[in-house]
Amino acid sequence: MPKRILLVGAGLSGAVIGRALAEAGNAVTVIDERAHIAGNCHTERDAESGIMVHVYGPHIFHTDDDRVWDYVNRFETFMPYVNRVKTTSAGRVYSLPVNLHTINQFFGKCFRPDEARQFIESLSDTSIAEPGTFEEQALRFVGKDLYEAFFKGYTIKQWGCDPNDLPASILKRLPVRFNYDDNYFFHRHQGMPANGYTGMIGKILAHEGIEVHLNRRFSRSDAAEFDHVFYSGPLDGYFDCELGRLGYRTLDFEMFRHDGDYQGCAVMNYGDAEVPYTRITEHKHFSPWEKHEKSVCYKEYSRACGPDDIPYYPIRMAEEKALLGQYVERARRERQVTFVGRLGTYRYLDMDVTIREALDAAEAYVRNGGEIPPFIVDPT
Incomplete structure (x- = not known):
């Protein structure tokens, strides 16, 4: 029988799981507290320059997983891009x-x-x-x-x-190479979506069995209306941080414009401790098949994540791992809820791993008639 499924988060995890379950005949609802889909992968055209900007910092797709590569190319054309x-x-x-x-x-x-x-x-x-x-x-x-x-x-x-x-x-x-290979990644498949990640995720979500509601926060009481919930928000946030907050680093971006080419590459790191930012990203270089006279750049600053900040990198030090273990045990007592993605499992995940785990989670749900555990992958 068709199930009523709630996906919390309209990023990669929510979109991929939602699409698979909708194609299996289920009624899928996707909600996100932001005003846009795609989560931290969100991209949009800069109105002044026409440059495709990675709003929450650059995301470069790379994988050795043929199935994942075929999956993303089903929804978007990936253009060649090598991260140097x-x-x-x-x-x-x-x-x-x-x-x-x-x-x-x-x-x-x-x-x-x-x-x-x-x-x-x-x-x-x-x-x-x-x-x-x-x-x-x-x-x-x-x-x-x-x-x-x-x-x-x-x-x-x-x-x-x-x-x-x-x-x-x-x-x-971080590898050391004794040849002149300056390709940052080893993976066979590397590229950028021609129309940005938000365009790709929009196509994944474009199914008659999927409803998307933005600017909507999740409450645990919402689960009563559905047969199952896939939750890709912060694991501690699901429990209202009742045991304490898991540690994250967040990022601040200082955007500036430049006429011409500012630095000649997409990513310039700054290794000196006295320089306050970690890197400058020049976004037109993430789309080398496009030509733009102007430029949009981000200075990137890292700091501790506060309650109202966007969490980026899980710290996973000893203190955080201890608290994580407590939340995992609590999550395992939940029924009809599965925690997925970077935030839901408190792990650093590349995009290809996120997609693979989302596909695996959806297939497990369908294969087992809706009976799957709170975690497909053990966060600890």
Whole structure:
């Protein structure tokens, strides 16, 4: 029998799950407290310049998951885009991730790959056998000079704490390459939606079995009208933060305009701690197939997330993990509610993983006749 399904959040999780369940014959309602769909992926044309702006900061699609790649291309044409990040350190510009060009430029050398590898190994702190912190991980694998130039100041600004207080796992996502490959991602499929993420998500939601209501906040009492709720809002927010607030970092953006090309690339990081922002993004470069005379740029500042701020990055330090465990146990006692997405599971998720987990959640719901647990993936 068709079910009445409520999706809380009109971002990727809500749209993908809602579409799959509507195609399976269910009556789907999607609500979002914002005035637009697409969540933090929201894009819109700047009225003055015509540039497609990533309103909540840049989102670059990359994946090795063929099914996810086929899925997004079903709803939008993805244009080729390779993320080539630059960084400014001590008044000089380098390419990231750290690669052979970065190493040779930084140290004034002309190493071949094997020579560069040996050189970096000679700089590493081999006394650190099992790195436990971000700083130990960096010192062990790239040494003091590269760490302080490219990682230390940026990390302090991004996370608001000493790198010795962060787990080593954060740095493991930042590779060092001993060739001239400056493609920030390894994935086979990379691109940008030709008409923006909001256009793509709008097409996903465009089904006769889906109703979308914006500017509408969720209350737990809403669940009584539906057979099942998929909740992609903050996990602690579902319980009105009764046990305390989970820690997040949030972002502030200072938008400015420029006639012409401001920095010549989409993303310029700033590794020096005395520069207050972490990076500047120039949004016309995220659509290199378009031509624009003017430019729209964002200076990006990271800080602790307050109760009225938009949560971006889950901190997941020891204190947060302990509180997360309490909320997870409480969530597991809920009935007919499944927590999904970055906020619902308090995890940092790339877009392709978000889509894959949403597809898996919808398929599990249909396959099991509506009987699925509160979490498809264990947040802890």
